[in-house]
Amino acid sequence: MNEGKGRFDIMELIKKVLFTDFVKGLVITFGYNVSMDSVITVKYPDEEKWIPYRRFRGLHTLNRTADGRELCVACELCSKACPTRCITVIPMEDNTGRGISDRVAKVWKVDLVRCLFCGYCEDACPTRAVRLGREYELACFDRNCAVKNREELLRPQPVPEEMSGGVVAKARLRTTPDGIEVVADLSETRKRRV
Amino acid sequence: MPDTATILTVIAIVVKVVIATMVIFSLPLPLTWIERKVAGHIQVRLGPWRVGPHGLLQPVADTIKLLFKEDIVPAKADKFLFWLAPLMAMVPAFAVFAAIPIGDTVMVPIINQEIALYIADMNVGILYILAIGGLGIYGIILGGWASNSKYALLGGLRSSAQMISYEIAISFAAIGVVMMSNSLSLVEIVRSQNHGIFSWNFFYLPVGPVWFAIFFIGSLAEINRIPFDLPEDEGTLSSGYITEYSGMKFSFFMLAEYVAMVSVSILAVIMFFGGWNSPFPFTIGLPSILADLLALIWFFGKVCFFIYLFMWLRFTLPRYRYDHLMVIGWKILIPLSLVTLLVTGFMRIIG
Numbered sequence: 001m002n003e004g005k006g007r008f009d010i011m012e013l014i015k016k017v018l019f020t021d022f023v024k025g026l027v028i029t030f031g032y033n034v035s036m037d038s039v040i041t042v043k044y045p046d047e048e049k050w051i052p053y054r055r056f057r058g059l060h061t062l063n064r065t066a067d068g069r070e071l072c073v074a075c076e077l078c079s080k081a082c083p084t085r086c087i088t089v090i091p092m093e094d095n096t097g098r099g100i101s102d103r104v105a106k107v108w109k110v111d112l113v114r115c116l117f118c119g120y121c122e123d124a125c126p127t128r129a130v131r132l133g134r135e136y137e138l139a140c141f142d143r144n145c146a147v148k149n150r151e152e153l154l155r156p157q158p159v160p161e162e163m164s165g166g167v168v169a170k171a172r173l174r175t176t177p178d179g180i181e182v183v184a185d186l187s188e189t190r191k192r193r194v
Numbered sequence: 195m196p197d198t199a200t201i202l203t204v205i206a207i208v209v210k211v212v213i214a215t216m217v218i219f220s221l222p223l224p225l226t227w228i229e230r231k232v233a234g235h236i237q238v239r240l241g242p243w244r245v246g247p248h249g250l251l252q253p254v255a256d257t258i259k260l261l262f263k264e265d266i267v268p269a270k271a272d273k274f275l276f277w278l279a280p281l282m283a284m285v286p287a288f289a290v291f292a293a294i295p296i297g298d299t300v301m302v303p304i305i306n307q308e309i310a311l312y313i314a315d316m317n318v319g320i321l322y323i324l325a326i327g328g329l330g331i332y333g334i335i336l337g338g339w340a341s342n343s344k345y346a347l348l349g350g351l352r353s354s355a356q357m358i359s360y361e362i363a364i365s366f367a368a369i370g371v372v373m374m375s376n377s378l379s380l381v382e383i384v385r386s387q388n389h390g391i392f393s394w395n396f397f398y399l400p401v402g403p404v405w406f407a408i409f410f411i412g413s414l415a416e417i418n419r420i421p422f423d424l425p426e427d428e429g430t431l432s433s434g435y436i437t438e439y440s441g442m443k444f445s446f447f448m449l450a451e452y453v454a455m456v457s458v459s460i461l462a463v464i465m466f467f468g469g470w471n472s473p474f475p476f477t478i479g480l481p482s483i484l485a486d487l488l489a490l491i492w493f494f495g496k497v498c499f500f501i502y503l504f505m506w507l508r509f510t511l512p513r514y515r516y517d518h519l520m521v522i523g524w525k526i527l528i529p530l531s532l533v534t535l536l537v538t539g540f541m542r543i544i545g
Contacts, residue, residue, distance in 0.1 A: 022510075022511070025510045025511065026507070029236045029506065029509060030506065032235060032236050032237070032238055033232060033235045033236050034235075038238045039235070039238055039239065039240055040239070041239050041243075043240075043243070046244070
């Protein structure tokens, strides 16, 4: 129609003949290919491990007070709140000072195969005893080992509460007779590349 | 009783054939590793990393896996053709190398013999390569047909249509090169380009770059690589003609694909980029053995660049739609090559 349009089309044709769009794309991918800094791979499990943020909902932990008494009063609110009914709590009386009250948990176990890690149990807990921690390597060989009981959950988790997370820590893969585990060195961390 | 010279020649040919076959057979090992590394880094990953340093032993692990994998033949497949198809794909890819030179004759100092760095310098080398290379398509069609699977059959059909369409454009590009270099023999084509970078066929302006573009696009389609890998289009055909193949039969198809990629890279270098000639028009007075070595380095450097270019393109471009592929082949490349042929002819008459 008008001359301006015609000239524009000629430019487009020249660009097409010289493969400018292809060349632009090739330049971008070549930039990625030669720069080592753009690699986002986390070398898990051989060299690195991802430490999640504090808001992460992983394996349950049962907390204690500063002087080592169990916070859990076995009120069973967590098991009532649980949508998948995976938490079993059996209370008992104990006035030796194991817990913060006379009522402590005889059994507190969670079936991780059923658990959907929704976090309702930690919302329901009146004493903030149960909390979803940052442990996420939960694979095991049969269903029995997916049931975690009180003693195991009372043990402090490797990533401390104070650490804000969201970093990649140096780690190494350790093979033991019980299986393999990835031990993270929390003192040496780096930000994740995005 | 033949004389000693004849026996020596025969021995030299046998040794060359054995070496060439062994080298070609082991080519996919480094190439798969390089391809996966290139893919990884372009997609901001690392690629193979865990088997050996930087994943260098990954191809060995893959080979062992493929060797021990169960060789599944579909129950309703045509057993004989199913077995024959990988061979039909692989043999032409190897046979092409009989005519491909990697260097001129060299004087080997210790045995004091002239050795030619090619198996046969045919006077119709370029035609031989086009003809034998075209046979590789039988493997793909037979593989698609014998699998008795819809996906495989569609892949085979697509492949046959695609390869036949693009064969025409490639043949025209070969004719263009023959006109520019005045010979059908690949060694002669390289010798005609030995006066520095501006005697290369690529710089035979204005038609050289056009011939190269036609040849390159056509050969991308011939060797079924992205952006023209429609025969094994994962999105619509699962894997096309190799869907039903497993184990060593599958690896023969992959071998054929990689060997085809290498031979096309070598052809591009020989036909357009001066083969083993250096880009400088002058020669420095090197001893002959060093000069021969330098020629080999130039040659392999150029070939490596083209192999990288194929991989680079693969992880940059998306796949064409099938009708677009046909439009490019029939409505652009073939008319363009006819026009370029005319221009080249005029240039030869005038120049």
